Amino acid sequence: MSNRWIQPGDNVDITNERKKCTFDIEKMSAFIHGGEDKLQRRREILEYVKSNKSLGDPQPIEFMTRNERVENASRKIVEMTNNTDQIDGSDFFGEGMYYQALTMGRDLHAMSLHYVMFIPTLQGQTDDEQLDHWLSLAIARAIVGTYAQTELGHGTNLSKLETTAHYDPKTEEFVLNSPTITAAKWWPGALGKSSNYAVVVAQLYTQGECKGPHPFIVQLREMDTHKPLKGITLGDIGPKLGINGSDNGFLLFDHVRIPRRHMLMRYSKVLPDGTYIKPQHSKLGYGTMVFVRSIMIKDQASQLGAASTIAIRYASVRRQGEIIPNSGEVQILDYQTQQYRLFPQLARAFAFLFAAYEIRDLYMKVTEQLTHGNTELLPEIHALSSGLKSVVSWDTAQGIEQCRLACGGHGYSQASAFPEIYGYAVGGCTYEGENIVMLQQVARFLMKAAEEVKKGSANLAEICAYIGRKGEQHSRFTSVDSYRDEDIVSDLEYVARQQVFRAYEKLRKAQQQANSETAWNSCSVELCKTSRWHVRLYLVKNFLAKVSTAPSDLRAVLHDVARLYAFDIITSSSGNFYENGYMREDQMNEIREGVYKCLHRIRPNAVSLVDSWDYDDRELKSVLGRRDGNVYPALLEWAKQSPLNKTEVLPTFDKYLGPMMREAKSKL
């Protein structure tokens, strides 16, 4: 089988790995990326990006100062968006995200929120007339916007946001104000220095009543000078764990007036006389968050896929220690412990990517329904996107860290790209709803389902139908080889269902002794566990189902990966499966053996599996994860670029170390 990943001059070990591959990598890449046409488009976009020098970095960004990073990112985003004819703009999830990943990397930039939240909010929250006015300006880039919701004092609890928008019917204007320091908007991406507009979420007051948080479009800076408008104070919030190419910002309003029609009025409205028209569903205003939670799953999967690619490739070229004395140092990928550390991360990346396709499709279905005023699927998409967002971002962050640790000392260097990947991805545990908080949103949905089952009136959505099923009392497991996909699912369903009812009963009892909020708090650890099991079950089910749709010659290897994903979940929570004698210890031991079998079976294909994700070096930006495996010379070259190496002797020597040593010597 021809293999495009093998090229002359490559490291011998990585080439030998590639020669062992048992499946057609191109076919696998096409399956992973949604078809041959999509793969072909990736290659075209890559060629374009490589051919346009101005889309590149003048030096590795790790060696740049923060100001240089912000400037470099701004330069590139303008160049990138000058050339959007290179991609199909309607395919943001595929072509758009890929074009951006290749060009902008993981540092984010001046227009990240413009594309990910500002434009989607205009599309989702404006009425027709407002859409006509604002969308063309935003798409043409005549204005650059962000999404300013979170405040210094509140991010999670939207009902307590402090920014106010008081309607004044005399002038038909809203007056935006930040009554306290804690009302300052804090965190919005590209708010500090880059954006001149924002969607601002503020408490709407009209006719003397507070109607809760609503979105408004607000001009922040003068069009020509870019200076803040009167009454507006704003700036950058300083360096962060990651995404330092973005100027996340703060913003305070001092009685700033905006026209009535700057309230986004697709769902809620304020009429000229101040009459409030409420939306058809109270949470429709939260739509952009649902959108981002839905699309970020793919982004997270992609970061974990990248981390796995780097670590697995590196483990194939790194030799250290012997397994059999005097027989030569082995590739560290041969250690079972290394495989156990890395392959489950790759398996997770697959599981998350396949889930990302599902949630994208569900999101599109919901959007379509909403255009007909149908809000039926809103609770389901809210629960699923919140749950996936939480579980996927958490596992991704842990997985990236495992990959980093698995690369030993070199994993700690920024040359590995792990610090960038981690700093970027781990933000996903917090933004778009802190994970623990979002898990509790899922739990609300699950507790309602349990209540229905208890009442005997179960008319459950497919996604939680397992809660209403009786299920087996004992696992059907007899041997790993005969452990069918439906048995795996049935075992996970058992545990998820048990957890749902454990939390439900605990909550019910607590509610008899306390008010419902206090009761909820006293059960919240169990409720979060419930949500995690629900999501893991979904991920396993979806992964196995997806494998069954793969071309037949890819199924065996994909099935190994999917089973590893499931077995890893089962064996790392064995206690849950022993409950009520559902599974026996000997069965669990066999499944544990199943994990080792999967590792062994995946080992020869490991490098080819990560190659199938089709990351170019341009996207990975990692010396350790290079396609050609020539890591050591590249590490030396990379280090030479450190600004500290521009001179042989640093001024600090003459200032501090030199005098210290001279003085010490003179005293001897």
Ligand SMILES: CCC/C=C/C(=O)SCCNC(=O)CCNC(=O)[C@H](O)C(C)(C)COP(=O)([O-])OP(=O)([O-])OC[C@H]1O[C@@H](n2cnc3c(N)ncnc32)[C@H](O)[C@@H]1OP(=O)([O-])[O-]
């Ligand atoms: C690149 C990075 C960019 C980052 C950008 C950002 O971070 S931007 C900033 C991102 N910031 C954040 O993400 C902030 C995170 N915080 C939040 O999203 C909200 O404050 C909340 C959802 C936690 C609570 O909201 P609350 O106090 O208004 O509500 P409640 O608890 O009283 O529940 C009432 C009912 O509403 C339901 N429901 C809720 N949401 C939705 C929905 N979207 N759809 C449908 N339904 C929804 C819920 O299920 C419940 O139903 P039930 O059980 O009664 O039938």
Ligand SMILES: Cc1cc2nc3c(=O)[nH]c(=O)nc-3n(C[C@H](O)[C@H](O)[C@H](O)COP(=O)(O)OP(=O)(O)OC[C@H]3O[C@@H](n4cnc5c(N)ncnc54)[C@H](O)[C@@H]3O)c2cc1C
């Ligand atoms: C990289 C990044 C980019 C961001 N970009 C934007 C942006 O563009 N626009 C924007 O508006 N915002 C943005 N944010 C803000 C982000 O959305 C919030 O930080 C996030 O919603 C969490 O809110 P918080 O910071 O108030 O956390 P907090 O709610 O203060 O969380 C602190 C702790 O309290 C716990 N907690 C809070 N409430 C509860 C509860 N009810 N039950 C149990 N535990 C609870 C949490 O679980 C957590 O452990 C960004 C944040 C980051 C990190």
